[in-house]
Amino acid sequence: MLDFELLRAFVAVADHGGFHRAAERLNLTQSTISQQIKRLELETKRALFRRTTRSVALTDDGEMLLGDARRLLQLEEATRHRLSAPRLSGMVRLGVVEEVAGGSLPSALGRFASLHPGVKLEVQIGVSAELIEQLNAGRLDVVFAKRPLGTSRGRLVWREPLVWAAADTFDLVPGAVLPLALYREKSVSREAALAALGEGDLAWEIVYTSPSLTGVRAAALAGLAITPLPASAIIAGLRVLGPEHGLPRLPDLEFAIYEKKRPEKAPVALAAALLALAQGPSRPTI
Structure with a gap:
């Protein structure tokens, strides 16, 4: 089994185009990154990078390993989150406008479901005013909608x-x-x-x-x-x-996330998952 720390260093060097930048990204010294790459090349018995005084480039074997390394690191991260996340259960009633449902929603709900398999989701699609009214009436727990003009309620997302x-x-x-x-x-x-x-x-x-x-x-x-x-x-x-x-x-x-007063833990976790995904560096397009 390949060491995840070695794979992390390998992906960082490939993504950032060099040992120095990879070291900065991982908050390690350049010599540590160099040693980790050497260990990985010894374990795989393959040269993974072509090094010159000016550049670092992947070899054919390095290109082949890169995709597998990314998948292994993603699996490791998902497993770690799943084990560390609090065990939640119950039902969360989510209301979203169609603009969000057609873009940001599937990946956000997929990630949430993998972290909290004990939570059931009920999703309703509608227009902002009606969804916010249902939230106020206690029929929805979380709403992701367009903010009504001239108002500031809710957590602004974008x-x-x-x-x-x-x-x-x-x-x-x-x-x-x-x-x-x-x-x-x-x-x-x-x-x-x-x-x-x-x-x-x-x-x-x-x-x-x-x-x-x-x-x-x-x-x-x-x-x-x-x-x-x-x-x-x-x-x-x-x-x-x-x-x-x-x-x-x-x-x-303005698209915002709304939560009912005094929400339970599961709706709070869903709102946080929606906010984290939508505000990330690669916010999904609608």
């Missing part, structure tokens, strides 16, 4: 632009009535769009409503209307319109 989206083929005719596709009601995006339009003199009409992101985006893709979407929800077939097209600027959206 901000992103709200933009006008239209089909690539949509023809924006100057002076014509602007067709809109909006959520049916109580939507942060809907309120922001109507407030922005209310400050200008554009003529507009709501021609399509839907209770979901998928629905309003489908209307935009079909060329029926324009719709306000999070920037991360723009997909192939859509383009962004803005002030240069005569449309008002929209505010940023």
Whole structure:
């Protein structure tokens, strides 16, 4: 069995392109890293790096080992977390907006489930205002949603632009009535769009409503209307319109995590897992 410390040093050298940077990353001396790599090469009976005075590069054997080393270290970390994590049980009722459910949620829930297999999850997808109302009424334990405009409740996770989206083929005719596709009601995006339009003199009409992101985006893709979407929800077939097209600027959206008062340990752990994943250096895209 290969020593995990040796594998950790090996991956660090490969990722950071040298012994000095790997030593800084692992808070070790460069000589220690060098010795660990030599030990690993002796154990594997393979030269893992090609060294010159200016660079360090993986050999073919090193490239082959790198993928296996990463998987072994990930397994070791998951096992360590599973053994050290508190044993939790019970049910957590989670509410999420569709923007999050389509991107960040699966990996976050998968990681949480592996750490806390005794916790059952019940997930509900909806619009922000309705989910927060259900949280206030005690029917949900944790909510991951867009923060209503002008409020500061909840733990802010990220901000992103709200933009006008239209089909690539949509023809924006100057002076014509602007067709809109909006959520049916109580939507942060809907309120922001109507407030922005209310400050200008554009003529507009709501021609399509839907209770979901998928629905309003489908209307935009079909060329029926324009719709306000999070920037991360723009997909192939859509383009962004803005002030240069005569449309008002929209505010940023704020995504936040909400918890009920005096939550139990399992909801607290789930909220922390969602927050940690979403605020990580590689936050999943929506």
